[in-house]
Amino acid sequence: MSTNVFELDQTYVAPTYARFPVHIVRGKGSLLWDSEGKQYIDMGSGIAVNTLGLSDDGWVAAVTAQLTTCQHTSNLYYTSPCAELAAALCTRTDMKKVFFSNSGAEANECAIKAARKYAADRRGSGCHTILTLQNSFHGRTITTLAATGQEVFHKDFQPLTEGFVTIEPTEEALLAAVDDSTAAILFEPVRGEGGVLPLDREFVNAMVRVARERDILLIADEVQCGNGRSGSLYAYMQYGFTPDIVTTAKGLGGGLPLGATLLGERVEHVFAPGLHGSTFGGNPVCCAGALYVLSRLDEALLAEVRRKSAYVFDRLRGAAGILDVTGLGLMIGIRTVRPAKEIVNQCMERGVLALTAKDKVRLLPALNIPFEQLKQAVEVILAVCAGDSDGTEQRKDG
Numbered sequence: 001m002s003t004n005v006f007e008l009d010q011t012y013v014a015p016t017y018a019r020f021p022v023h024i025v026r027g028k029g030s031l032l033w034d035s036e037g038k039q040y041i042d043m044g045s046g047i048a049v050n051t052l053g054l055s056d057d058g059w060v061a062a063v064t065a066q067l068t069t070c071q072h073t074s075n076l077y078y079t080s081p082c083a084e085l086a087a088a089l090c091t092r093t094d095m096k097k098v099f100f101s102n103s104g105a106e107a108n109e110c111a112i113k114a115a116r117k118y119a120a121d122r123r124g125s126g127c128h129t130i131l132t133l134q135n136s137f138h139g140r141t142i143t144t145l146a147a148t149g150q151e152v153f154h155k156d157f158q159p160l161t162e163g164f165v166t167i168e169p170t171e172e173a174l175l176a177a178v179d180d181s182t183a184a185i186l187f188e189p190v191r192g193e194g195g196v197l198p199l200d201r202e203f204v205n206a207m208v209r210v211a212r213e214r215d216i217l218l219i220a221d222e223v224q225c226g227n228g229r230s231g232s233l234y235a236y237m238q239y240g241f242t243p244d245i246v247t248t249a250k251g252l253g254g255g256l257p258l259g260a261t262l263l264g265e266r267v268e269h270v271f272a273p274g275l276h277g278s279t280f281g282g283n284p285v286c287c288a289g290a291l292y293v294l295s296r297l298d299e300a301l302l303a304e305v306r307r308k309s310a311y312v313f314d315r316l317r318g319a320a321g322i323l324d325v326t327g328l329g330l331m332i333g334i335r336t337v338r339p340a341k342e343i344v345n346q347c348m349e350r351g352v353l354a355l356t357a358k359d360k361v362r363l364l365p366a367l368n369i370p371f372e373q374l375k376q377a378v379e380v381i382l383a384v385c386a387g388d389s390d391g392t393e394q395r396k397d398g
């Protein structure tokens with residue numbers, strides 16, 4: 001049965017992923033089981049997607065109720081989950097309007113179009129440059145690849161969309177790069193794929209100052225760090241400023257594909273009918289799931305995220321085999337003495353699923369992971385990082 005899945009996948013699925021040799025068959029909360037019946041604690045939540053873990057009862061009920069009523073209408077008609085979700089997002093963020101899509105890359109594409117339109121309306125053509133940061137990640141389309149400040153993703157896909165300039169996240173680099181053509185700055189408050197790196201406060205303050213002085217838009221890419229993961233609903237809220245545009249996706253739908261581009265005061269009127277669109281965007285089933293996720297992301301759950309975060313940082317910092325720990329909330333990067341891939345593989349053998357981000361181990365557990373399971377997973381990670389052997393390392397070393 002399982003062999004068949006591996007064979008079928010390897011024969012027919014385009015080989016863009018280096019999958020682990022694990023066939024996941026079901027999950028509940030933060031526990032997963034593979035086709036051999038082995039149990040895992042999930043410290044990756046499908047890359048920050050399963051905000052409430054797997055098969056959460058309330059989420060399943062909300063999605064199922066919509067699924068059995070009306071699964072899709074196209075954007076030619078009104079549906080309530082879409083309208084209610086937009087209202088909930090705006091009420092909780094100071095944003096004014098929402099465009100819905102299906103992924104993080106699309107949420108960013110919309111933000112880029114909005115920024116260029118705003119600059120064209122205000123300042124005429126030619127003001128189209130968007131500054132992005134080194135070690136950022138904004139998606140896999142040709143335009144969001146151009147925005148992604150990691151050369152490794154660009155190689156062999158040239159020419160990419162013009163008009164993106166990547167800078168180091170320092171005030172000096174920012175001031176050197178800004179000119180009359182600058183339309184926007186696109187940044188992740190916590191760079192995820194690039195190594196789980198929160199932005200420095202001084203740099204954020206410099207961005208805010210320059211943007212206000214020169215009518216430049218601030219676009220916060222919260223595809224990964226948004227929706228409660230940082231310990232606040234959106235990570236920008238911890239930096240004390242309001243972006244002009246916030247993009248999000250991953251954890252918003254709680255496991256269904258949904259992207260959102262939140263438009264603030266300055267850009268709320270840039271779009272008119274026909275300027276942008278998506279067939280699936282705002283799908284009622286996905287929006288019903290997201291509405292439920294948002295309803296659970298109250299102050300109590302966010303406080304729990306912060307408590308769990310403090311616990312993980314405390315346990316891991318300074319431990320054997322660990323060089324440093326970075327991140328915010330339940331978005332945590334661990335620089336280890338031994339290669340991150342080796343650590344992740346050994347954690348998997350011992351029943352803990354973790355991720356990597358560049359050369360680090362990355363943890364993105366469900367926000368409601370039970371404390372007991374979080375502790376168990378952390379103990380396994382500590383043991384593996386310390387090289388505490390169950391035999392695997394000895395075999396390798398000897």
Ligand SMILES: *Cc1c(COP(=O)(O)O)cnc(C)c1O
Pocket residue numbers: 102103104105106108137138139140188192193221222223224225249250
């Ligand atoms: C994952 C990610 C994206 C791309 O999202 P997709 O849904 O894979 O298109 C964009 N930005 C950030 C910060 C991400 O982490």
